[in-house]
Amino acid sequence: MSELGDLLFVPGPVNVAAPVAAEAAKPMISHRAGRFHEVFEDLRDKLRRVLRTRGEVVVFTASGTGAVEAAAANLARGRRALVPGTGEFSARLAETLRRHGAEVAVVEAEVGSAPSLEEMRERLEEFQPDIVAMVYNDTSPGVRLSYLRELCREAKSRGALTLVDAVSAVGGDELDVDEWGIDVLAGASQKCLAAPPGVSFISLSEDAVSSLVDEPTTFYFDLRKYLKFAERSETPFTPAVPLFYSLRAALTVILERGLERWIRMHMVRAAALYRAFEEMGFVAFVRRPYRSRTVLSFKPPRGVSVRSLRAALASRYGIYVAGGLGGLRDKIVRVGNMGPIGLRELITLVAAVGAELRRLGIRVDVSAAIDVLEEVLEGVGSGGG
Ligand SMILES: Cc1ncc(COP(=O)(O)O)c(C=O)c1O
Structure with a gap:
């Protein structure tokens, strides 16, 4: 393991650049005074730019x-x-909506896939929902709802509100909140935005604001209260000021490098990692149209235990990848592709996985996997660290 810390290829939290982490060590300030107001407004402005709203x-x-x-x-x-x-x-999204008083219908699909857009259209027609709630990038199997934009358009044209959990996509995949007609979008600090965990956010369209229920089933998360306090650039309750600083710094890095470029870096890296893992005998778990760009899931080569592979990577190299969740536990490996991962980290991951496979007696050409990785990245630059 390295004194420089663990190498995180889990789907959040991700490695945080030292200057971003250091922001959290700034002296404390009052959250009811001018300096905080500036930080808060700057943070919200940068989030608006990243979300495009x-x-x-x-x-x-x-x-x-x-x-x-x-x-x-x-x-x-x-x-x-x-x-x-x-x-x-x-x-979880369906259960959360149900607990807060919605009548919820889920359009099921086989594990590792999503219902087709056509099926969603049919159910829209039948069920006549007030809200269409979607996970843009379902982190558990690594499924990307690739028709999110079209589904939002359909939903809006029928007068429904669109609610999107984009926690594992914001900053790592294409997104245009206003243009796509997303009324409410949730995101978090610790994934593709590459800040420490502990801060999350939502965007709200005018339709969303005018649809807020009168007495929400929460005290802490009463959005009207947040909107009221935001008028004077404050939050209703004590904010984690150090984490606000760090998230603001992380967003500054992204916007200075260019949002398009940051997102493209994730896309190119995803393509390179899929190819390199396939070269080593892993099989992508999700069919191409729904394959995530930020959480790559694979069935391991025959004879390889996911649990043992993860344990070996962690103990020998300090490299962390994830296993599956729920019914997929120990069936798939999930590789988080989020934040400022560079060529050095990619090669380290591929070489370590290859070395572990060889230790298990599996024939694998690690240098071919690294060649494939570099081939895909070539010309575009690893873009990372
Ligand atoms: C799609 C999605 N939604 C929600 C969450 C929950 O986020 P948190 O763990 O920050 O509460 C996650 C976390 O992995 C996620 O991937």
Whole structure:
């Protein structure tokens, strides 16, 4: 293991650049005074630019689950919500909406896939939902809802609100909140934005603001309160100021490098990693149209235990990849492709996985895998660290 720390290829949290982490060590300030107001407004402005919205942005001292719950607690009661079943996180989204008083219908699909857009259209027609709630990138099987934009358009044209959990996609995949007609979008700090965990946020369109329920089923996440306090650049409750600093710094890096470039870096790296892992005998778990760009899931080569591979990578090299969730536990390996990962880290991962396979007696040409990796990245630059 390296004194420089672990190499995180889990789907969040991700390695955080030292200057971004160091922001959190700044002297404490009052969250009811001018200096905080500047930080808060700058943070919200940068989030608006990353999300591509002119709407409201509310920031929470909570992980991504808090942001999703805030959306549900302020919109669900008495409404009908339709959810495409994409995995564990769509199940959580459906359950969260249900607990906050929605009648929820889930359009199921086989594990590692999503219902087709056509099926979603049919269910929209039948169920007539008030809300269509979607997970853009379902982190559990690594499923990307590739028709998100089209489904949002359909939903809006029928007068439904669109609610998107984009926790594992914001900053790592294409997104245009206003242009795509997303009324509520939830994101978090610790994934493709490459900041420490603990801050999450939602965007709210005008339609969303005018649809907030009168008495939300939450006290802490009462969005009207957040919007009221935001008028004077404050949060209703004590914010995690150090994490606000860090997230602001992480967003500054992304915007200075260029948002398009940051997202493209994730896409190119995803293509390179899929190829390199396939070269070593792994099989992509998700069919191409729904394959995630930020969480890559693979069935391991025959005879390889996911649990042992993960344990060996962690203990020998300090490299962390994830296993599956729920029914996929120990069946798939998930490789997080989030944040400022460079060529050095990619080669280290591929070489370490290759070395472990060889230790298990599996014939694998590690240098061919590295060649494939470099071939895909070539000309584009690893773009990372
Ligand atoms: C799609 C998705 N939604 C929600 C969450 C929950 O986020 P958190 O763990 O920050 O609460 C995650 C976390 O992995 C996620 O991937």
